[in-house]
Amino acid sequence: MGALGSSYIADKIGRKITYLFAFIFMLVGITLEVIATTNAVFFAGKFINGFPVGAFGTMTMTYLGEYAVTAAGLVGLPFMPESPIWLVSREKFDKAIRALKRLDCPDEQAGERVTQLKAILDASRKETEGVTFAECFRKNNLRRTIISIAPLSIQVLCGILYVILFFSYYVQLAGYGASMSFKLSIGNTVLAMAGNITSWFLTDRVGRRPLTLVGLSIILVLLSVSGGLSVKISNAAFMNGYVALTMLYSYVYNVTIGATAYNLLAEVSTSRLRAKTTSIGLALQNALYTAFSFVLPYIFDPNEADLQGKTAFIFSGLTLISVVFLWWYLPETSGRSYAELDELFAKKVSARKFKAFQSETV
DSSP: HHHHHHHHHHHHHOOHHHHHHHHHHHHHHHHHHOOSSSSHHHHHHHHHHHHHHHHHHHHHHHHHSSSSSOOOOHHHHGGGGHHHHHHHHTTTTHHHHHHEEEEEEOOHHHHHHHHHHHHHHHHHHHOOOEEEEEEGGGGHHHHHHHHHHHHHHHHHHHHHHHHHHHHHHHHHHHHHHHOOOOOOOOHHHHHHHHHHHOOOOOOOOHOHHHHHHHHHHHHHHHHHHHHHHHHGGTSSHHHHHHHHHHHHHHEEEEHHHHHHHHHHHHHHOOOOTTHHHHHHHHHHHHHHHHHHHHHHHHHHHHHTTOOOOOOOOHHHHHHHHHHHHHHHHHOTTTTOHHHHHHHHHHOOGGGGTTTTTTOOOO
């Protein structure tokens, strides 16, 4: 609800003010959780916190997509300029110029940049003819919507929730002590962080498409082999292999699809529909997370379906489907301006020809 509703609010009152309201909701929710003495009050706090969590996801992706700058939470909010694209869309050109200057745009180029943004938005308006969720699924927008939101859903389908929820539990079932299980979990988190940092240097150099496809192909192999090792998990060597592959998975995931999905979400969607496309993508991802959160314990648990580590086979199959889908439909967006991407999508250029296509946009 927060992911979907925040896009409407952000388009009406701006990204920055929407952030502020989200922080207020979060402070209320956290306060209720801290002072809760009953389950009802604690649940109320959790429920309220769900709105800003969804809003933060939508707003951050939208804001970064419109201007690549980060903000340090509530402390940085007073110093964070409003989105220049949103200001231009509301014909607040003087404020847009000031916002650009507060970022990294040279003073002498700010006015020209605003003119360019206005031209891009005008062209986008003619293409979309309205800002509604339904518009995301019409005409040329449908292709861009599917490509934008698919990588976020594939994050779930390639098994990250399975690794997060069950890694520590499974190694204990296989004979590791609680202390070693804890240490391995910490190591897994450190590798995930290292993977995310590595992605900073690869997403532009390697490109979104090859990095995503290669990463998912490696993940497919890791899941398949770790699932195979789980067939004979009582063997210490097999168990050690499973642990090593799972930790390697965490690193590879965060270098590749764990990072590129957010780039693609912000870059592929049209400027005018970016907030709503982001909302749809995050809402669908959260729906998948919720569904798997309910189903996975029954699949994994020794007292239910008892697949345990063999659950990896399910996600290896879903990953294979994802790789095939992305190979056909995922374009290369790195090094392209939003105007160039608009041109390529308008001309219905094949995803596999995006990189080599010569744009006519200056």
